Amino acid sequence: MKRVCTRQFRNLTRLRSFGEVREKISRSINHVCLSRRSLHGSACRLGELELTSVRYPHVQRGKYATLTEKDVDFFQKLLPQRVLQDPSELDGYNIDWMRTVRGNSQMVLRPKTTSEVAEILKYCNERHLAVVPQGGNTGLVGGSVPVFDEIVISTQLMNQIISLDEVSGIVVCQSGCILETLDNYLAERELMMPLDLGAKGSCHIGGNVSTNAGGLRLLRYGSLHGSVLGVEAVLASGEIVDCLSSLRKDNTGYDLKQLFIGSEGTLGMVTSVSILCPRRPKAVNVAFLGVENFEAALQTFQLCKGMLAEILSACEFMDQESMQCIQENLKLTNPIKSYPLYILIETSGSHGSHDEEKLNAFLEAAMGKGIVQDGTIAMDVTQRQNIWGLRERIAEGLLHDGYNYKYDISLPLPKLYEIVEDMRQRLGSKVTRVVSYGHLGDGNLHFNVTTPEYNKEVLGLIEPYIYEWTSQVRGSVSAEHGLGFKKRDCIRYSKEPNAVKMMVKMKKLFDPNGILNPYKTIPL
């Protein structure tokens, strides 16, 4: 392999790659697509989607009470003008973003304060009324919409930033703050949110915490179990558990807040959070690389981990089928030639020229060794957003095919792409596409299959095969999306019986009447 110096690489970039990029893919466009408002706008299509109770007939409604006039009166007095009951308004709260599940809730409550949430839950618990807490409703496993007629408690109006300590970088806010809004607020103070994901323009921080969202920069800033310093949550009983510490260290008793991180609103409803925010980097670089096979992708990851070290902030991958999907469905353009796999590398640092020197040395080494075949480096903010758009908009592109079978698995790195090739062979021409992309640095694969419409036979070919495959190599059947409604019964593929038994016991301890987000997360 001919040694290609970085200068050439960069010139190549300028001359060939970005000249072709015509789309103005801005993140904001992406976010509008991801927001629930887009669902509201497309209400005319909603009638087509069958109810969850019809599509999943084996799931039985729990023995909960049903809403009476008296209940409605209570809530209307508690939350004047903040109780939604108009069917046209309810659709957006009953249907998930992917349009795969549809609940039949008759009422949405929009509290503004923790004590209002406490009043609601106390009442519902006494009345045995089931509820589903809902943030931005951008979840991918049906965890944030009702299954039957659960009352939706939306955090839409709980959007206050409570405090920011600029020295230590600790922000305290209500759970309904939108991730992007928080990040913009912090940007003005040279700080940033420690997580970022495609849905940032719609998702609520309370939902992020409740689902332990991972996202694009977990590689650098770690999981929410590390960066969330405090949580205030309301239990099913209406009791408020205030663990809203804004201290970096606190070892007094059990770390209860951890229980609310990732339990999908089944143990309590998160009302406020306290988060440790890193300094905003002064310099950001993004490179988009083409490689011949997954082995080369892994070598690229190892090389950049060593050479970019403390400035590496993302290492993402997508396959050619992902690229085809966004080219065909969203009319985006590949800035480089076609390769079986693409890698997106981002650096974030405090010193532009140091970072550039490190990145150049890495690219020179990667191309010199023949690991990376081609690539492009973003020269400005717009180009950075364009490259990120390629990766972030795949989820949106897939929806255009019709029905999307979505899997989010963790696997040992050497196995990460084997399952994709295996499934491609297994499904053959029965499906529109088999697409994979994800967080290479985290061993997290987003595996997707599409068909024109929901197809039981295809589903039967994918499941439980994919779960068994994952289980055999001790992977996780849900890396970051959670289990929600759709993956609840898959827990045993990644957790052994004693662990599940303890979870069931904890659910019963925290929510004896089972009113909090029933039919989700834990098989009871």
Added chain:
Amino acid sequence: MKRVCTRQFRNLTRLRSFGEVREKISRSINHVCLSRRSLHGSACRLGELELTSVRYPHVQRGKYATLTEKDVDFFQKLLPQRVLQDPSELDGYNIDWMRTVRGNSQMVLRPKTTSEVAEILKYCNERHLAVVPQGGNTGLVGGSVPVFDEIVISTQLMNQIISLDEVSGIVVCQSGCILETLDNYLAERELMMPLDLGAKGSCHIGGNVSTNAGGLRLLRYGSLHGSVLGVEAVLASGEIVDCLSSLRKDNTGYDLKQLFIGSEGTLGMVTSVSILCPRRPKAVNVAFLGVENFEAALQTFQLCKGMLAEILSACEFMDQESMQCIQENLKLTNPIKSYPLYILIETSGSHGSHDEEKLNAFLEAAMGKGIVQDGTIAMDVTQRQNIWGLRERIAEGLLHDGYNYKYDISLPLPKLYEIVEDMRQRLGSKVTRVVSYGHLGDGNLHFNVTTPEYNKEVLGLIEPYIYEWTSQVRGSVSAEHGLGFKKRDCIRYSKEPNAVKMMVKMKKLFDPNGILNPYKTIPL
């Protein structure tokens, strides 16, 4: 203030500061001092220390069974040659490293496997025999030694490294592995443990996880809640909960492992852990700086956080009284002139000259602004160890005074030193010293008072005053040491009643007979 360029600063260092350092303070010496072996060696002194049951007469023994011949037979058959009963051997397991509490256990068990631990606990649970899990016994709150006659289950022989994935940097090992041993093993593979603390030569990783140890580099690598990927633990019932995932992401159900992190062995005994290890830095720099007051210390922290950013790996402080303590009691030498406060800054990066450039720019700015008055930079590994020794050996130095009242609190940064000055005034000449040091970057103060011997009047002057003070500013009465036996009743100063109530319920759920490390962590 005259602007002092970094070159001058460095020359100053070479000429004046390090010329005076004569001690060869190696970490290994430090660790021998901190290890339990040193307690074994000083057995002649042990007779002096009164039993915990005598010193704390208000604590009543629980209604547990007492050891019979039949029990001893059972354990000797289960663990041939691994049951200790000789009183001379038991002392080191009954007494804490600080010599402040003394249990009266008659038996130490030394299992090698998880299934042996399961057998032990199943038996003890059925017989209502209380146990205390013990790692390196380097804890500072009496959490790892018996209060009465609890059976000690030591992890000393559970010291196997199970696996290492060098690409993802994930190590899986038994809980009795010594932190330093693990770090040395990883060093050969260009990796490192994500935590470091003074006791690293003796402490066990299982103990670190069980106490959610913080240490010297939490600022950079975050808390164990983020870097521990998996835990295997044995419940009181003897059931094994295997959450020993070695995946970076796994959102299947509740994150049970979090419960064992920091619960001090009261919910289960940690038998194996899986930990995400960062790359070992290629370049490390350490600077030791003198500042005039705490305001300047905070300004230094803010400045280095901005200018050193991604390469900052520690920001520690110690006051002049700490320096006096190690000078008088350990004959260490201050490498710079006397200042009211000293700051230790460490950088860890992948590119020596980049890091040095950043550090020099920071020092130039700090001295130019008149924030930092004087300082020294370590020029080699020995000098680095010497500087770290100044900070790490304060705990050891304090023991030479006699009795050490030890506090480990988190406070909002602006309040961090106010409490020290307040207490110094309050205690006056009744005590030998009032010393403070800690993790400036984490808002974590180690506050210490010494007297020639245990003195109830002095204790009464410190407590509950210090806890009330901390509580008023929403600080934590235990930042990283845990509550153990000595701080258990202080939980209410940092946690509100609903949270404590939930903890009590969880304790009862996990350990209905209360056999696991009783009298610790949670007030029942």
